[in-house]
Amino acid sequence: MFDATISKCLRLIYMFFGKLDSIAAPSDNDEFVRWYLELSFSARVVIYITVLGTIMTITYLILKFLSECDMEDDTERLLPLVAEEEEVHTVWTPLINESSEVTAKGDVETASFSSSDDVDYSTLCVICFEERRNCFFVPCGHSATCRGCAQKILSEENKVCPICRRVIRKSRKLVLKKL
Template sequence: MLYGFHNDPPLDVVNTWSETHATSLHASSHQEWLHFLNEGSQINVSYSVSPSSSSLVFVIVQGKDGLAEWLEEPSYPNSALLWEIIHGNGMIQLAISKSSSYYIAVANLYAEEVDVQLNLTIKALLYNTTEAYYMCTFAHGQCTVELIFPTGNIAILTSPGPRNRSTKDEWYVKLSYGPRWISYLVGIGGLTVVMLLAFHFSNNFQCTSDNMTGTQYGDMGSERAPLLSRKDDDISSWGSSYDSVSQDDEDPEDALAVTSLEGKPTKVGEYNNNTRRLCAICYDGPRDCFFLPCGHCVACFACGTRIAEAAGTCPICRREMKKVRKIFTV
């Protein structure tokens, strides 16, 4: 039967039984008997070998690997838990320290046939199955136990007792694990949620960084003042793209208080408008040229040409003049 437990069941049920095995061993032959024993079990063996002058090798080995290794070199005890040469009558005892399958075997290494009788008394410790939450018998086919995640659970497989089976019966159990689709769905869903949250927080962080950068640049821009103050456009520009520069440069004559020819004082604003239309050199012609590369517009084309030919520097900024361009009005 198959039992299911939430925790390890106690190993406190004692079961004792006896077996008798009588066999004749031909030369270079052996015979073995298999038992699965839990930790704490005990094996008592009494034997009788005839003729008494003959001897056999008696071993107890753990698992199929141990049996195969012993059969390769039966005269060497390295792979056996217990290895003895037996003859006549005697008794052997062994305590089991690990739950596993064990082979009790005898081998005839000599050329003559030998008879042997083994009386086995096995004191086995079994698991207490009274607290099992799941029980299934294989008479109805396969048994299925659902695994508990993440704590896990315990499964105990039992076989019929020695009184209910033949000593030569062998049981084969196939253990397989089936997928639990809900686990795959939950895992994939959880991974998807984590990825979406990561993308969401990443985008929010990027947007916050962009906003902080934009605010920083905006504050810097609001604190900056233009290098050239803006003034209302008037007729004095004469269509020049450089007049905005020349308007920022105050002429020496614009700072003086003047009077008209009739002796009446004139307002400073009106005087500034008049002087900005006239050449600052000759005060006769309009300001119809500008200097390159500085762009100042303070003279008529004739005076500007003379300045370029004579001094070669702008009278306002003292930069070297390369060309004088005439401004044509429409």
């Protein structure tokens, strides 16, 4: 590009001042100059692309390394909690008492359903409404499902949080300590 600018300036000087012996302006027919300019431009393009690709690759590797280190830190921090989870047992209450009887006609005779006051819906899984919420999603941190429903979500192709629709990487068991 710089060489092309110099040759253009020399051509302008040659055009205004006539034929000067001290200025050697390249003509359009000079194949060597044209070949040199094209080759130098091509070489610059290749070098720019190579340098840009190298910078992008190094940036990608640094970010990948940092995200793996971040995941290892999460695992190391949560290992004591996972070890304690065997000691903690959460008890869930069914929505319908097991003492209900159904006749052959399908009528519920002596069914004793639990009232809505007995069940705390804020602690139930938002998908199955059968078990308590006992896991959370990484990276959003929402605790909305039981472990079984979380595994079903992670086994699907579209792994998104049911609350915020953010892509989830994994789920962790939530350890609830009894006071």
